[in-house]
Amino acid sequence: MNAGAAAAVDCEALADDAWLLRLGREIDPAVNARVHALAARLRAQPPAWLRDLVPAYASLALFFDPAAVAADAARDWLLTQYANLGAGEVGSQDARDVEIPVIYGGAFGPDLESSAAELGLSPQALIERHSGALYTVAMIGFAPGFPYLSGLAPELALPRLATPRTEVAAGSVAIGGAQTGIYPRPGPGGWRLLGRTPLRLFDAGRAAPSLLQPGDRVRFRPIDAAEFARLEAAS
Structure with missing residues (x-):
């Protein structure tokens, strides 16, 4: 340079x-x-x-x-x-590939259907598009362990909610503008909630408290309620 x-x-x-x-x-x-x-x-x-x-x-x-x-x-x-x-x-440093299991829709992703309708897609098509992309952890911020993920298809960008929720469940997978991310802990938030992962994004008791690190490559894997319950119990 x-x-x-x-x-x-x-x-x-x-x-x-x-x-x-x-x-x-x-x-x-x-x-x-x-x-x-x-x-x-x-x-x-x-x-x-x-x-x-x-x-x-x-x-x-x-x-x-x-x-x-x-x-x-x-x-x-x-x-x-x-x-x-x-x-x-640039681009030569080692990066981890991390798979994030996600249950989409229903009580786990209350904004899936409205978001899909706004984008002119079926809920299943939005799930496939969202989970089919490869993302990069651009940064960790907002809350400990919150990953801002780049790589969202531009046509899936969605504005934040006009009125943020006062409580978002830990593990919620969401779209906010041109980014996707995961809420690591319960708290307020205005992103569109598509689903939830049972994995703990942040645990102060771990040697590496944040599950994801800047530069990691991330893929989402759709799961059902039974697998969610099993993984949640094991986490």
Whole structure:
């Protein structure tokens, strides 16, 4: 990557111990791939002062130990690493393939039928289209373990509900705008609920609390009520 490309990014202070590197301003798979490639590069040989990295759709937050490194030095290191990011590194990092079982419709997906009607599809056609795609975890945010998944077919995009629900069940699989995602815990939400997975998206007691990580590839697998109950009991 040349110096001109590096100069095009913005690097702003988030706090006394954090920098935010903005690679773009829109949801763009190519930009998101660069974010994850840069995160992988930084994690491969992290300096002792690096505390955490938080990738998002088009930005990367870097948290550092201010007692061990000057803020300007941390920023300069981040910009240098981005400037040296090679084209061959983008998309080359290892990614996991994760299957998410989902029961669609009914009480598990109360917006399936209305969403299908709005899209001019049958509920079954929407299930097939939604579960037939390969998604990428673009970022984790909103709530611990909530995956924002890129890869939704543009023709399946749906506006958020005009009035959000005050309670959405944990594991709810939903569409919000041009994205799909999974609610990891009960709480409010305004996305269209298509179904639910019995898997626990976030468990603070696990070694890796978040089931999904940025960069993971995700496929949804339709299941029935019996399999949902069995998997839920085992989770």
